[in-house]
Amino acid sequence: MSNQVNVGVVGFGMSSRTFHCPLIVSSPHLNLAAVVERHDTKSQKAYPGIQTVKSTDELFGLDHVDLVVITTPNDSHFKLAKEAMEKGKHVVVEKPFTVTSQEAEILVQVAKETNKICSVYQNRRWDGDFLTVKKLLENGHLGRLVEFESHFDRFRNFSKNGWREQEGQLGSGMLYDLGAHLIDQALTLFGVPKSIYATISNQRQLQGTNVDDDFTIILTYENNMKAILRSSMLARQQPVLRFSLRGMNGSFVKHHLDVQEDQLKAGVLPAHGGYGVESQQQWGLINTDMAGGVHVVGHVETEKGDYLSFYNNVGQAVLENNPAHLAVKPEHGLLCIRLIELAQQSSDENRTIFF
Known part of the structure; x- marks a missing residue:
């Protein structure tokens, strides 16, 4: 068995250039072999020696490519992932997994029938701030948690007219984009909620945007613990709030977004000593009672961010041919999409939906 998995990437847009190719070439388990570019060969200039092809048919026909990474618009994820697995390829799908839970259920089944690795690129599980929150909760430093608030806010008071902001484009809007990250993180920490209530709106409609750009989702769990997920394109305050946690013993508040996206855009790779490391000025604040009556x-200190762990995990699962080894399973993608659908239903009907 080879100690590396040959990878073909569908697309060379921002997502591919920033979040996928740099991590693929950084993983000891993976080898970037080919990229689908229909109108250019920019990927060859960035990664000399790789192969460029003009279509997914060509890519899926390359015998030496083991794993296909799909970075195309959301409404194409289902068709391409299904076809890739049926043609013998393992698959990583950019989030969101699909645009309907029905499509997601089919992909889960196809992965089982073909015995292929199928994962969703939920890289935000390896944000440094999220890893910090996870550790605080696992160690009980806030006592019993009563409220978890998670924000992913930006400021852009106009439309860029990309496919994510086009009316009628399936899977467009912020709920499918940033909402997929926030929901997946909540599911990772707390599992399936008892109920969901959501408000979803288009606050920039007068500026020509035609899709949702603001949402609040409230997930309710046992003991009335609430997970509040919030995103807005009109959040200009600096620094942006990222997390606010309240427990019976104390609170934790974290501002600033994870540093890895900006580092990758600047060409900083995981091998760099400062990759994923947040400055002390951006660390979160805690006020809590610890064991032994110590008030802190x-x-x-923010945990080191580590997006590379996602691709290392996928590479190992492919080499071992062991879907159970996956950190992000297709079933996780299915549950996330189902919650997106229920959030939209809750907002449309203005009611709480119980599981």
């Missing part, structure tokens, strides 16, 4: 107030 101060900064919490």
Whole structure:
């Protein structure tokens, strides 16, 4: 068995250039072999020695390509992932997994029938701030959690007219984009909620946007613990709020977004010593009672972010031919999409939906 998996990437847009190719070439388990570019060969200039092809048919026909990474618009994820697995390829699908839970259910079944690895690119599980929150909760440093608030806010008071902001484009809008990250993180921490209530709106409609650009989702769990997921394109305050946690013993508040996206855009790779490391000025604040009656107030050093762990995990699962080894399973993608659908239903009907 080879110690590396040959990877073909569908598309060379921002997502591919920023979040996928740099991590693929950084993983000891993976080898970037080919990229689908219909109108250019920019990927060859960035990664000399790789092969460029003009279509997914060509890519799926390359015998030496083991794993296909799909970075195309959301409404094409289902068709391409299904076809790739049926043609013998393992698959990583950019989030969101699909645009309907029915499509997601089919992909889960196809992965089982073909015995192929199928994963969803939920890289935000390896944000440094999320890893910090996860550790605080696992160690009970806030006591019993009563409220978890997670934001992914930006400021852009106009439309870029990309496919994510086109009316009628399936899977467009912020709920499918940033909402997929926030929902997946909540599911990772707390599992399936008892109920969901959501408000979803288009606040920039007068500026020509035609899709949702603001949402609040409230997930309710046992003991009335609430997970509040919030995103807006009109959040200009700096620094942006990222997390606010309240427990019976204390609170934790974290501002600033994870540093990895900006680092990858600047060409900083995981091998760099400062990759994923957040400056002390951006650390979160805790105020809580620890074991033994110790009252702690101060900064919490942010865990080192590690998007590379996603691709290392996928590479190992492919080499071992072991879907159970996956950190992000297709079933996780299915559950995330189902919650997106229920959030939209809740907003449309203005009611809480119980599971």
